[in-house]
Amino acid sequence: xxxxxxxxxxxxxxxxxxxxxxxxxxxxxxxxxxxxxxxxxxxxxxxxxxxxxxxxxxxxxxxxxxxxxxxxxxxxxxxxxxxxxxxxxxxxxxxxxxxxxxxxxxxxxxxxxxxxxxxxxxxxxxxxxxxxxxxxxxxxxxxxxxxxxxxxxxxxxxxxxxxxxxxxxxxxxxxxxxxxxxxxxxxxxxxxxxxxxxxxxxxxxxxxxxxxxxxxxxxxxxxxxxxxxxxxxxxxxxxxxxxxxxxxxxxxxxxxxxxxxxxxxxxxxxxxxxxxxxxxxxxxxxxxxxxxxxxxxxxxxxxxxxxxxxxxxxxxxxxxxxxxxxxxxxxxxxxxxxxxxxxxxxxxxxxxxxxxxxxxxxxxxxxxxxxxxxxxxxxxxxxxxxxxxxxxxxxxxxxxxxxxxxxxxxxxxxxxxxxxxxxxxxxxxxxxxxxxxxxxxxxxxxxxxxxx
Numbered sequence: 001x002x003x004x005x006x007x008x009x010x011x012x013x014x015x016x017x018x019x020x021x022x023x024x025x026x027x028x029x030x031x032x033x034x035x036x037x038x039x040x041x042x043x044x045x046x047x048x049x050x051x052x053x054x055x056x057x058x059x060x061x062x063x064x065x066x067x068x069x070x071x072x073x074x075x076x077x078x079x080x081x082x083x084x085x086x087x088x089x090x091x092x093x094x095x096x097x098x099x100x101x102x103x104x105x106x107x108x109x110x111x112x113x114x115x116x117x118x119x120x121x122x123x124x125x126x127x128x129x130x131x132x133x134x135x136x137x138x139x140x141x142x143x144x145x146x147x148x149x150x151x152x153x154x155x156x157x158x159x160x161x162x163x164x165x166x167x168x169x170x171x172x173x174x175x176x177x178x179x180x181x182x183x184x185x186x187x188x189x190x191x192x193x194x195x196x197x198x199x200x201x202x203x204x205x206x207x208x209x210x211x212x213x214x215x216x217x218x219x220x221x222x223x224x225x226x227x228x229x230x231x232x233x234x235x236x237x238x239x240x241x242x243x244x245x246x247x248x249x250x251x252x253x254x255x256x257x258x259x260x261x262x263x264x265x266x267x268x269x270x271x272x273x274x275x276x277x278x279x280x281x282x283x284x285x286x287x288x289x290x291x292x293x294x295x296x297x298x299x300x301x302x303x304x305x306x307x308x309x310x311x312x313x314x315x316x317x318x319x320x321x322x323x324x325x326x327x328x329x330x331x332x333x334x335x336x337x338x339x340x341x342x343x344x345x346x347x348x349x350x351x352x353x354x355x356x357x358x359x360x361x362x363x364x365x366x367x368x369x370x371x372x373x374x375x376x377x378x379x380x381x382x383x384x385x386x387x388x389x390x391x392x393x394x395x396x397x398x399x400x401x402x403x404x405x406x407x408x409x410x411x412x413x414x415x416x417x418x419x420x421x422x423x424x425x426x427x428x429x430x431x432x433x434x435x436x437x438x439x440x441x442x443x444x445x446x447x448x449x450x451x452x
Contacts, residue, residue, distance in 0.1 A: 027077060028070040028370065035373070035387040037365035041078050044361060050080035052354040057098070058109030058344070059091040064376065071370045075361045081354055095349070099124040104349035107358070112413050113149055113163060116347050120152040120162045126348040127160040128359070135363060136164070140380040142339070145238070145407040150345060166362050167371070168343035168378045170397050171305040171410065172230055172327040175289060179321075180297050191331040192234060196265070202300050203271045211274045211299035212267050213288025214281050214429060221425030223285045224263060224432065225412040226340065227303065231262040233338035234329045238406045245414040247448055252441035260437035267432050274299045280432040286311045292322060303327055305341075306378075306397055318393045326400050336405030342413065372398070380407065416451055423447035 032038055060068055065087045072083045086105070088094050092115055095108050099119060110116040119125050128150075136150070137143040150163025174195075181188070184205060189195040199209040214223050232241050236255050243249040244256055270276040274291045275283065291298030293313050302308070309318050316322055329335055346362065348355055361367050363381075369388035371377035378394065380401045389395035401407070412420035427440040 026073050028073070029373065035385045036369045037385065040364035040366040041074065044075065044078035044357070047079045047357065049354050049357065052080075052352075053082045053084060054107065054352070054355050054358050055105035055350070056083060056085045056107045056109065057091070057095060057105040057349075058085065058087055059089070059111050060085075060109070061087040061089060067371055067374055067376065070374065071367055074366065074370060075358060078361075079354075079357070081358070083358065095119075099349055106348065106350045106352060106355040108347055108349045110163070110345045110347060111342075113152075113345055113409055114414055116150075116163050116345055117152040119347075119349075120154055120160075123155040124349060125152075125154075125162040126351045127154075127162060128164060128348070129161070132164065132359070132363075133161040136161075139363075139382055140165075141382055141402045142380065142404045142407045145404075146380065148242075149407075149409055150347075163345035163347050164359060164362070165343045165345050165380075166368075167376075168380060168401060169306060169341050170378055170400060171226055171340040171342070172338075172400070173304065173306060173324045173397075174327050175292065175302045175304060175308060175322055175324045176300060177292050177297065177321065178323050180292075180300055184300075186300070188325045189328055191328050193331055195328055199266070199272055199301075207297070208272070208274045208291075208299050209301055210266055210272050211283075211288045211291040211302045212280045213283030213285045214432065215284035216286075219421070219425065220281070221428040222412065222421075223304070224267070224428035225420070225424050226305065226410065227263040227267070228259050228428070229408070229411040230303075230327055230338075230340045232256065232259040232411070233340060233406065233408055234335060235259050235262060235333060237335065238338065238408060241408055241411065245411040247415075247445075251419075251445040251448060252438065257437045257441050260431060260441060264431065264437060277432060281429045319391075324396075337403055338406040338408065339400060339404035340408055340410065341401075342410045380404070416448070418451050419444065419448050 029036065065085065069085060072085060075081065076083055091111070098104050104124070116125065133147055136146050140146045146165050147161060150165065151159050151161050153159050186198060186201070189198050202209040214221050216222055232244060235258060240249065240255055244253070266272055267280050268277045273280055289302040289304065289308055289311060290313065292302055293316070309316065312322060329337055346359065365381065365384045368379045368381050368384050372379065372384065372388045372394070373390050375390055378398050378401055382402060386395050386398055389398055412424050414420065415424065423444045427444045431437060431440045
């Protein structure tokens with residue numbers, strides 16, 4: 001019998017009566033109504049986990065804490081279990097202290113896979129099992145990508161699945177003004193070749209295609225790392241990307257250098273960038289998209305992640321004043337539709353039967369749809385009702401995830417901090433300021449050698 005079935009059987013055996021749980025008034029959406037898979041609750045309503053407590057520790061505070069709690073409420077209501085969520089802005093430090101001190105929560109929510117991998121290698125995480133591994137592969141778009149992202153070596157060196165991704169962020173987006181495109185007769189490009197041709201057309205028409213800004217205070221340079229990561233996925237197979245982020249191939253490998261140069265094709269072309277190439281490193285990333293909204297426009301496109309609307313002018317309506325399209329792949333490369341992003345990974349740090357049941361609940365369509373219907377939540381789960389998304393914008397982003405053939409986590413977040421949040425950032429500033437891609441890559445590899 002599988003572990004999952006054992007867990008469910010144990011829970012069912014505990015049943016003495018129908019769970020009472022939280023009162024209906026605590027639930028965000030009325031059961032039985034709306035675009036939700038309410039039938040997903042049935043298997044949990046047949047359990048009685050009254051008196052059982054599941055502790056969950058993660059990085060979410062304020063609004064995000066309220067949102068995750070709104071999902072948890074349905075599990076509590078169905079089973080009678082109590083789920084104690086605690087958030088902290090020092091999650092990365094505190095979870096290490098907790099697991100080492102023997103006071104781990106049942107579940108830890110990791111913003112970055114690297115820390116989860118490190119704790120797995122020290123024996124602090126519990127394998128999720130082959131059933132969950134198969135479930136992710138079968139039910140997530142680009143499923144094997146998610147399996148790989150959650151699979152780490154344990155303290156014996158054996159690879160097992162430890163991480164379950166729930167709540168995903170999307171980076172591979174190009175923002176533009178539909179009105180500006182309509183006025184000039186520009187079409188949304190479907191391939192990287194068409195994107196470059198459009199950029200050339202805009203220049204020929206007397207415009208500037210791109211706004212790019214790398215400024216971010218002490219983190220200046222990071223927006224360029226996203227560009228390079230996206231272009232690595234569009235010029236090389238995902239396996240090469242994986243080797244790059246772990247330094248299994250050197251940072252100055254010719255394939256990496258070419259990806260940096262592909263970024264330079266945009267950022268180091270004076271005709272392509274508002275303010276010219278010299279302005280790229282000195283323009284704050286938060287200010288850089290504003291050129292989309294000037295009259296006449298200072299630029300027609302801006303590549304940035306799903307969070308960037310926070311820095312658009314007040315009153316900007318996404319879907320009307322501004323829209324986005326998928327940062328396309330090269331038609332000639334035949335590498336599918338890769339997507340770059342991030343997300344939160346749930347892992348078991350203190351095992352129990354009810355903890356496994358709760359993770360089973362998170363796999364349901366309903367547990368995704370409840371958050372989708374509010375804000376800030378995207379999922380690669382193929383079986384959800386996408387009508388549950390609260391906005392057309394979120395639904396469109398969700399569609400990009402569902403159409404992905406490959407998903408890879410932000411590469412700089414997977415690299416050691418001295419590289420991914422250090423020499424990679426400064427190297428990209430040096431590159432856009434005039435240094436060659438090869439010399440920059442050599443310097444980054446040298447810094448990586450120094451921390452080995």
